[in-house]
Amino acid sequence: MLLEVMNVRKTYGKVVAVDDVSFNIGRGEIFGLLGENGAGKTTTIKMLSTLARPDSGRILLNGKDIQKYRRETRRRIAVVSQDMNLGYELSVFEVLYIYALLRGIRNSRKLIDDTIEKLGMTEKRNAKVGTLSGGQKRRVMAARAMISGAELIFMDEPTIGLDPAVRREMWEMIRQMQSDGRSILLTTHYTDEAEYLCGRVAIMERGRIVSMDTPQSLIDCAGAFAVDINSRTLLFRDSGEADEYIAKESLTGHRVRQTKLDDVLVSSIGRAV
Structure with missing residues (x-):
């Protein structure tokens, strides 16, 4: 080392x-x-x-x-x-x-x-x-x-x-x-x-x-899929979990995408505050 x-x-x-x-x-x-x-x-x-x-x-x-x-x-x-x-x-x-x-x-x-x-x-x-x-x-x-x-x-x-x-x-x-x-x-x-x-x-x-x-491990741990809802972003382990949440909450005007390291950064800082 x-x-x-x-x-x-x-x-x-x-x-x-x-x-x-x-x-x-x-x-x-x-x-x-x-x-x-x-x-x-x-x-x-x-x-x-x-x-x-x-x-x-x-x-x-x-x-x-x-x-x-x-x-x-x-x-x-x-x-x-x-x-x-x-x-x-x-x-x-x-x-x-x-x-x-x-x-x-x-x-x-x-x-x-x-x-x-x-x-x-x-x-x-x-x-x-x-x-x-x-x-x-x-x-x-x-x-x-x-x-x-x-x-x-x-x-x-x-x-x-x-x-x-x-x-x-x-x-x-x-x-x-x-x-x-x-x-x-x-x-x-x-x-x-x-x-x-x-x-x-x-x-x-x-x-x-x-x-x-590693960047990818941090993304995978936080949740590989992100759902943008207005000004919020929620992270989910897989697309099925994201779809289930969307259906349960009857969400509209949302966007499903792959999680980026920026999402992990925001999520980590939120947990630390």
Whole structure:
């Protein structure tokens, strides 16, 4: 197991941001943390990346406590934050070259150029970051993670604010990182993103994990069929159970469909409140 998170808790004053959270991430796995804003996803990332210290619990990377081995941990991880933390006055190449120097990566020019080409940014190699579109800036942030040599990459809402086409491009970049042998912890509130990318997901609400499994298993457990009635959605194990309920209640103006992970998220949060 690459990352082990055991009973981690973090408070800020009287506010409990993360409450007794446990999960693990295997090598080459994309693991998703789902939840609404304020659920505790970003605080979890901060603790896992050593930017915040847990009040209690343990976090192990390759079997080593990340608080005791902070310097080694930071060499083995990379963070793609939701904030555009790039030097806008620098060129794309310069941003990546300076990052490589800070990571202690020698002879990085070929690696950088290969990564820029892989991400379809060759024409923007010498362009100032400040002139790039939002999607292109996200690619540069992804490129930093790709050249880092990190085993584990934390991606905190990497597609927030992007249009659907650019989001799809980011998804393929994340898949590329996985195919390169990286493990990824992805936080998102886009359930279609989690369904497409993640082998397993954990749903967070008010600092706690309320459900965790593969996306399909979570859907199957919640109910494979959904019935939309006005502003409500009811979940059922199979179509027969849904039809029986519709007939019993003499429903009209309803819609029967297959359950999506978004329905599971809403249902899980409802149970947690």
